[in-house]
Amino acid sequence: MVSRIVVIGAGMAGARLARQLAPSATTRPFAVTVLGEEPHAPYNRVLLAEVLAGRYGPDVIALPPVPGGPGTVRRGVRAERIDRGTRTVHCADGSAVPYDRLVLATGSNPVLPPLRGIAGRLPDGVHPFRTLDDCLALAAAVRAGTRAVVVGGGLLGVSAARALAERGADVVVTHQGPDLMDRHLDPAAGALVRRHLEELGVEVHTECRARGLRHVGGRVTGVELADGFVLGAECVVLACGVRPRTGLAADAGLRVRQGIVVDDELRTSDPYVHAIGDCAEHAGTVYGLATPALEQADVLASLLAADAAAGGAGAPAVIPAAGAVTAADARPQPATSTGTGTGTGTGTGGGITAAPAEDSLHGTPAHPSPPSPAGPARARYTGTRALTRLTLGGTGSFDVAAFGEPSPQPGDDVVQLADATRGAYRKVIVRNDRLVGGVLLGDLATVGDLARTWEGDEALPPTPLLHLLTHDGGS
Structure with a gap:
């Protein structure tokens, strides 16, 4: 039996999930449909500044294609309404797309500041x-x-x-x-x-x-x-800044706070509906960065594959009747979201096991909890320790990376190296023998080791702290 997976959003998260599922169609019984509002093939949003600068053409930032037939990725199709009772997505072009599992990867919208002179539409220019x-x-x-x-x-x-x-x-x-x-x-x-x-x-x-x-x-x-x-x-x-796109989810009665609320299996308050990427809020956090979105897509692909292996059709282990209202669905749902987000970036980390998420508003589990299939431990998304990185290429390139806390607290140790002539700057913050933050500009040769040390949250070795910022052990 084939499970119909519908993904709303053809950005980096949605395209990654579709690619993860589509190649193994012979062993994973999925029929994947991606609804992309933009007319373009999925692309790497992180590289838009390179296109604006004229260094790359739009074709260069295109993501690897999603395997499948011509209907796998439907471009220029806007999802208007989700009917959770019939498990159908209704689109602006009049089409209706049924699903067994729905994935919201709707991303975020730019924040338009409350400026005088913006009256319903942006002036030309x-x-x-x-x-x-x-x-x-x-x-x-x-x-x-x-x-x-x-x-x-x-x-x-x-x-x-x-x-x-x-x-x-x-x-x-x-x-x-x-x-x-x-x-x-x-x-x-x-x-x-x-x-x-x-x-x-x-x-x-x-x-x-x-x-x-x-x-x-x-x-x-x-x-x-x-x-x-x-x-x-x-x-x-x-x-x-940007704000998660949550309107479609809120109109469908899904739980929305800052973003679309999900648990460690990326499930919303409806067990048939998941959310990943910039629109998703996990454990109170909306990341708005590329790497958390990709990690969420990978975890969800693993979970859907595990469910398919256990149930034969990628369905939840316990399936309410179509149109049934669960306890989580019946709770009041906020109708709007608040602003959040950042621009582009990368990240490190992400765990795979955790207890079920709790709904802090109600003090009860955020979702119905069907028993997990027997076998190896299921994947879980437990968050990403995000590294923000900006590369300003071209002549006189300039690299920036930051992770954790940028400013120290009383009692923290701070190691800082600055080279005003070269415009290079490195700083790390250490608290109780743990690396808790860092900022690097110019020379990023040490950023990989620093990010791994921070992500691992392990005690630092008993060497001079200057060693953290140098390539030669501090000599």
Whole structure:
């Protein structure tokens, strides 16, 4: 018996899951359908800044194709409604897609700040920076000398500013925080990122809030700051973070908080529905980074394969009747989500065993808990210790990596090396003989060893702490 797996979302997480399931169709009885809202084949969102800078074409960032027939990945198809009673996804093109298991990989939307001058639609010349279409529209709008303002100096805003500068635009960055990338970096590292951008000709304003957009005839002409000063602009990029796309799940009555709430098996409050990637909230965390999304896809693929092996059709070990309402389904469901997220990044870690997740709002298990099939221990997703990494390529390339806590607490040991001439900076934070955080800019030769040490959460060896930041044992 073939199990119908429908994945809503053809981003990195959804495509990874589909590739994991599709190659073994002869041994794993799955019929996989991916519904992708974008017209493009699945692509690597982490590399969009490279496309904007002109270093890569859109074809270069395409992900490996999902095996299967022409209907496996349906491009340009938007899912509008989930009927959990009949286990059917209804799409904007009028089609209805039945499922045995549904996977929500709906990703996230860019946050549009509450700026004056945005009344229902963005003026011409104002661009979010989230999708390949956003990227291509920006590339078409920018030429040498174009006055471009980037609103937001986080990881995504810094990437966009660098790429626009490489295209020859006159770029200004406005950022509310005291330092660039202050969510991930300490002030010293943020200052080096600022210096790097300024050396490329980018004008940077921190502790500076954008209040509104000026436009004439529906086309943007400037960005008004909180102090009343207006930055002239022919092009504005909104890089103010992302928010999980949870509307489809909330409308279907699934539990939504910051993201779509899932347990260690990536199940939502409906045992037939899973969520992975930027839209998923696991143990109170929405990651918004690439590696956690891919790890979640891998764990879910393993779980679906195990269920298929046990039940023959990839179904839960205990199957309620179609349309039945479980105890978890009957609980009140929040209808909206709050903002969260970051830009791109990578990560390390992720465990495979844990106790069932508890619903802290109700004090009861978040999902019905059917007995697991006998045999080897089932995979579990227990979280990812995420390493944020940004590579600003091209001439004068500049690499940034950060993990854990960027700032020390009282009593922590801090080891720091700085080379102002080369623009290199390395810092780690040690607490009770454990590595709890680090920031590296410029030379990232030690980042792999540091990230593994941090992810393993093991006691550090009794060697001078300087050894952590050098290639030669501290000599």
